[in-house]
Amino acid sequence: MKVTSLIDDECQGRGLEGEHGLSLLIEWDGKTILFDTGATGRFVDNAEKLGFDISQVDVVVISHGHYDHAGGLERFFQENSRARVYMGEGADLNYYSKDPGSSYRYIGINRNVMDQYNDRITFLKGRTEIMGDINILKDVTNKYPIPKGNKYLYMEREGAILNDVFDHEIVMVLKDDDGLVVFSGCSHSGIINVMETVFEEFSNVPVKAVLGGFHLMGRPSSGMFEDEESIIFTAEKLAQYQVERFYTSHCTGKSAYNILKDVMGNKIDYISTGDVVDI
Numbered sequence: 001m002k003v004t005s006l007i008d009d010e011c012q013g014r015g016l017e018g019e020h021g022l023s024l025l026i027e028w029d030g031k032t033i034l035f036d037t038g039a040t041g042r043f044v045d046n047a048e049k050l051g052f053d054i055s056q057v058d059v060v061v062i063s064h065g066h067y068d069h070a071g072g073l074e075r076f077f078q079e080n081s082r083a084r085v086y087m088g089e090g091a092d093l094n095y096y097s098k099d100p101g102s103s104y105r106y107i108g109i110n111r112n113v114m115d116q117y118n119d120r121i122t123f124l125k126g127r128t129e130i131m132g133d134i135n136i137l138k139d140v141t142n143k144y145p146i147p148k149g150n151k152y153l154y155m156e157r158e159g160a161i162l163n164d165v166f167d168h169e170i171v172m173v174l175k176d177d178d179g180l181v182v183f184s185g186c187s188h189s190g191i192i193n194v195m196e197t198v199f200e201e202f203s204n205v206p207v208k209a210v211l212g213g214f215h216l217m218g219r220p221s222s223g224m225f226e227d228e229e230s231i232i233f234t235a236e237k238l239a240q241y242q243v244e245r246f247y248t249s250h251c252t253g254k255s256a257y258n259i260l261k262d263v264m265g266n267k268i269d270y271i272s273t274g275d276v277v278d279i
Helices: 042-049 073-079 111-116 148-152 191-201 228-240 254-267
Strands: 002-007 023-028 031-035 059-062 084-088 094-097 121-124 128-131 134-137 153-157 160-163 171-176 179-184 207-212 243-248 268-270 276-278
Touching: 002 042, 023 171, 031 171, 042 073, 059 128, 059 134, 073 111, 084 128, 121 128, 134 191, 148 153, 171 191, 179 191, 191 207, 191 228, 228 254, 243 254, 254 268
Parallel strands: 031 059, 059 084, 084 121, 179 207, 207 243, 243 268
Antiparallel strands: 002 023, 002 276, 023 031, 094 153, 128 134, 134 171, 153 160, 171 179
């Protein structure tokens, strides 16, 4: 399995461009899977520079209904006329971000894009196998605390604006011959909760790798989402799992990543725009 980061907040040059968002291209078992599309169509430009043809993508999975993971959908549909797009039920609702003292800022998926291409989008209600050994998990356990940054994120339901409960967030699990590879876009439900759910759903199946954002990063108005103690707890818990490697990115943030790295050592790495991981 080969995973290429087409978009991440961090970019190390290579003639590529980064942005606040996530997009991973997975080549596996004769299939090409796109996990998230970043905030814009920039992931397509990066793919072209890296020698990938987006028109050949077989399936798209959108981790949740936020612009930094689905903002590139319009560009994708323009480039690819055949792949079906899967997302969790509720990902098409209105979502907002709000810092203390500020107004609500829309961070959902472009409504016009959803309407124009609704015949190519499938909404998932629960655990689903969308193609051979591509599994989608939707109902994540709540055994452990969720990221503190979630308190700045809202949803609109039945005309009321409420704190987002992230029931639209999904996790993708690829089942290979020798184990699982887990993809979690932002882990708003908590990366530890994600892992606990995977272990419950796939008991006694080894996990080779976990990729995605852990939603630990800071923002200018509020500092770091998670205090150092909470990040260390997360790192120690992840390190205890029988998982070969974690590859984090995007909303984990480099400050939190440095703490994770201090605790987890070579069990975790950061993948930025253009990085390639062979699993």
